[in-house]
Amino acid sequence: MEETTTQEALQIDLGNLMAFDPHHHFPSLPSSREELVKECLKRGAELVQAIADRLFNLPSTEDVDGPLVKLLPPVTRLPREKHLPKPKPPTKWELFAKAKGIKKRKKDKVAFDEQTGTWKHRYGYDHANDEDNVPIIDAKMTDEPGEDPFAKKRKDKKKRVEKQEKNRLQNLKQAAKVGALPSHVQLAATALPITGSQAVPKKVTKEELGNVAGMAATSTASGGKFDKKLPGEKPAKHKGKYRKFLPVVESKGSSQEKEQTEKVLNKLMSKNSHEILNVNKAITMYNVKKEKKWRNKQEKSSSSSTKLKPKKKLQKKPSNKGSSKKGKAK
Amino acid sequence: MLKVKTPKKGKARRELEKRAPKRVETGKKTLILHGTKTSGVLNSVLTQIYHLKKESAVRFSRKNGEVRPFESGGETALEFFSQKTDCSMFVFGSHSKKRPDNLVIGRTYDHHIYDLVEVGVENFKPMESFTYDKKLAPKAGSKPFIAFIGEGFDSSEELKHLKEVLLDLLRGEVIENLNLGGVDRAYVCTATSSNKVFLSHCALRLKKSGSIVPRMELVEVGPSMDLVVRRHRLPNEGLRKEAMKTAKDQTKKKVKNVSQDAIEGKIGKVYIPDQKVGETALPYKAKGVKRERREAKLKSGDDNEHASKKQKEDSE
Numbered sequence: 001m002e003e004t005t006t007q008e009a010l011q012i013d014l015g016n017l018m019a020f021d022p023h024h025h026f027p028s029l030p031s032s033r034e035e036l037v038k039e040c041l042k043r044g045a046e047l048v049q050a051i052a053d054r055l056f057n058l059p060s061t062e063d064v065d066g067p068l069v070k071l072l073p074p075v076t077r078l079p080r081e082k083h084l085p086k087p088k089p090p091t092k093w094e095l096f097a098k099a100k101g102i103k104k105r106k107k108d109k110v111a112f113d114e115q116t117g118t119w120k121h122r123y124g125y126d127h128a129n130d131e132d133n134v135p136i137i138d139a140k141m142t143d144e145p146g147e148d149p150f151a152k153k154r155k156d157k158k159k160r161v162e163k164q165e166k167n168r169l170q171n172l173k174q175a176a177k178v179g180a181l182p183s184h185v186q187l188a189a190t191a192l193p194i195t196g197s198q199a200v201p202k203k204v205t206k207e208e209l210g211n212v213a214g215m216a217a218t219s220t221a222s223g224g225k226f227d228k229k230l231p232g233e234k235p236a237k238h239k240g241k242y243r244k245f246l247p248v249v250e251s252k253g254s255s256q257e258k259e260q261t262e263k264v265l266n267k268l269m270s271k272n273s274h275e276i277l278n279v280n281k282a283i284t285m286y287n288v289k290k291e292k293k294w295r296n297k298q299e300k301s302s303s304s305s306t307k308l309k310p311k312k313k314l315q316k317k318p319s320n321k322g323s324s325k326k327g328k329a330k
Numbered sequence: 331m332l333k334v335k336t337p338k339k340g341k342a343r344r345e346l347e348k349r350a351p352k353r354v355e356t357g358k359k360t361l362i363l364h365g366t367k368t369s370g371v372l373n374s375v376l377t378q379i380y381h382l383k384k385e386s387a388v389r390f391s392r393k394n395g396e397v398r399p400f401e402s403g404g405e406t407a408l409e410f411f412s413q414k415t416d417c418s419m420f421v422f423g424s425h426s427k428k429r430p431d432n433l434v435i436g437r438t439y440d441h442h443i444y445d446l447v448e449v450g451v452e453n454f455k456p457m458e459s460f461t462y463d464k465k466l467a468p469k470a471g472s473k474p475f476i477a478f479i480g481e482g483f484d485s486s487e488e489l490k491h492l493k494e495v496l497l498d499l500l501r502g503e504v505i506e507n508l509n510l511g512g513v514d515r516a517y518v519c520t521a522t523s524s525n526k527v528f529l530s531h532c533a534l535r536l537k538k539s540g541s542i543v544p545r546m547e548l549v550e551v552g553p554s555m556d557l558v559v560r561r562h563r564l565p566n567e568g569l570r571k572e573a574m575k576t577a578k579d580q581t582k583k584k585v586k587n588v589s590q591d592a593i594e595g596k597i598g599k600v601y602i603p604d605q606k607v608g609e610t611a612l613p614y615k616a617k618g619v620k621r622e623r624r625e626a627k628l629k630s631g632d633d634n635e636h637a638s639k640k641q642k643e644d645s646e
Contacts, residue, residue: 015504016476016497016501016504017473017474017475017476017501017513018475018476018477018478018497018501019475019476019477019478020477020478020483020493021477021478021479021480022480022481022483022484023481024479024480024481025480025481026522029522029523033453036522036528037528037530037550037554040479040518040520040528040530041518041530041532041548041550043477043479043518043520044477044479044516044518044520044530044532044548045546045547045548047477047479047518048475048477048516048534048546048548049543049545049546051475051477052475052513052543052544052546053543055508055510055513056510056542056543056544057542057543060510063509065509065511065512066509066510066511066512067509067510067511068507068508068509068510069507069508069509069510070506070507071505071506071507071508074504076494076497077574077576078494078497078498079437079439079444079498079565079570079573079574080355080439080573080574080575080576081355081358081418081437081438081439082351082352082355082418082439082440082441083351083439083440083572083575084351084353084575084577085350085351085352085353168334169332169334172332172334173332183346183347183349183350184336184337184343184346184347185334185335185336186334186335186336187332187333187334187335188332188333188334188335189332189333
């Protein structure tokens with residue numbers, strides 16, 4: 001909307017609310033900074049006024065927040081930040097359908113299920129005419145003996161799904177080549193295309209080679225002791241595990257092996273040493289013992305009778321328990 | 331082999347959709363960053379530019395030594411940042427003996443450097459140094475007026491370029507509808523010499539004028555500064571042509587049930603669902619109107635009276 005106003009040539013871009021005065025020049029550049037600023041603002045206000053004249057005369061609609069104006073599209077051409085979205089290339093099927101003149105037809109969401117005689121969803125869970133849901137398959141003359149028709153059906157379906165996935169990937173690749181991949185899809189390479197799905201063989205490092213050579217050299221009966229050394233061959237770097245076995249029979253005193261095991265045991269014991277004495281248990285045991293003593297005294301003082309017998313049994317029980325607990329605590 | 335990677339969550343998908351190329355672009359995000367050395371003046375210039383553009387800017391606060399926009403190889407980091415933050419404009423500040431208070435303003439196209447303008451900042455006056463009625467203070471994100479004054483912007487090649495970059499930097503979001511009550515700021519850029527531009531940020535005071543157009547008054551709110559153009563690099567012609575492409579007019583989406591007629595103009599079809607008379611609730615139901623009774627009566631009309639009586643007795 002670059003228009004020239006009658007009195008001065010002003011370029012006004014209403015979409016950007018921008019005005020440009022290409023003809024203004026200061027008759028004499030103001031000497032001081034304040035004067036310059038003043039001059040600029042004065043002229044700036046005039047330009048802003050020119051935009052506002054145009055802007056406020058646009059047809060407006062009243063809104064709760066104020067008058068709304070429909071702005072014109074910007075005139076000043078500015079570069080885009082990203083390229084224009086590219087159209088998606090047709091898929092292989094779309095190309096084929098076009099060549100054959102196949103047209104898309106809409107299908108109903110529901111279909112008649114012949115097995116149950118009801119209307120069911122065409123796709124999805126519990127859909128109509130589900131091939132996988134057939135309980136009995138009629139035998140045919142062409143059937144091969146020893147083949148499970150159900151397994152075959154499953155296998156075929158899996159193959160079809162895989163094929164579709166392959167086709168989809170192919171179409172996406174084609175789209176990626178043009179740069180028209182949907183924004184949420186990324187194609188990530190899992191392996192090099194030349195080798196297919198095989199992983200690229202890793203380059204063996206010098207250290208690894210040395211280790212392997214060492215292993216090989218020591219895997220003879222003598223552990224490589226009597227092997228002929230090649231000229232310039234260095235002694236093997238790593239001869240497998242370094243394990244030591246202690247002598248089973250010791251000449252005098254305590255054996256080393258015993259010492260070792262004791263050391264381990266002591267370590268374990270000391271770790272749980274604070275749990276060895278259970279104070280609560282000890283107190284109850286003490287109390288029970290005391291009671292037992294007291295009862296024994298009572299028994300001796302009172303004359304024996306038939307009634308005492310069950311009592312005695314009762315007293316025996318806790319004593320037994322106490323002894324068993326003692327053993328545990330230790 | 332290739333693997334299809336898609337975001338697992340809707341949020342990630344929406345975020346990616348936001349970054350995808352669009353037919354009609356509405357605005358650019360600005361990345362604000364600085365080099366190994368910046369002066370105090372430059373620090374506050376960058377901060378204030380960030381404040382002016384807060385709704386559509388990303389600010390980096392660390393030193394970026396490897397960013398040298400004009401040198402070959404120095405733009406790789408910048409392009410990476412542009413990709414990462416989805417910004418297509420950048421303001422890069424650096425300070426050296428040769429080029430004190432240096433500001434590089436540039437744009438990117440498809441995350442590659444499009445053009446560059448280098449300016450020196452002089453006579454900088456920060457926002458804080460201005461005193462004005464705080465009621466006038468512009469709101470964040472409001473659409474500004476922009477005024478370019480001076481023949482320098484037309485005659486000088488570098489100022490012409492700077493004008494375009496400044497317009498892109500300052501214009502804010504491209505909008506369709508504007509609230510006239512919300513216009514509250516203006517940028518005034520004046521070419522004072524062949525390579526010098528005075529830039530000032532002003533608030534607007536709308537005064538009554540007696541007509542529908544209010545009288546505009548500018549109140550300087552800062553920041554204000556002089557920009558001296560140093561180096562600039564224009565885009566090459568091929569890239570420029572590519573970047574200036576605009577989407578052709580979108581074919582209008584067909585509106586259902588609305589048609590145009592030469593004589594009658596706009597015609598709309600309105601579908602009214604069946605009026606279900608039987609289901610409407612009556613305000614008052616007399617006994618005689620009740621359905622069961624009506625049906626019973628019809629039945630009794632078919633049979634003779636005696637039979638109906640007998641039936642009644644049987645049922646009892």
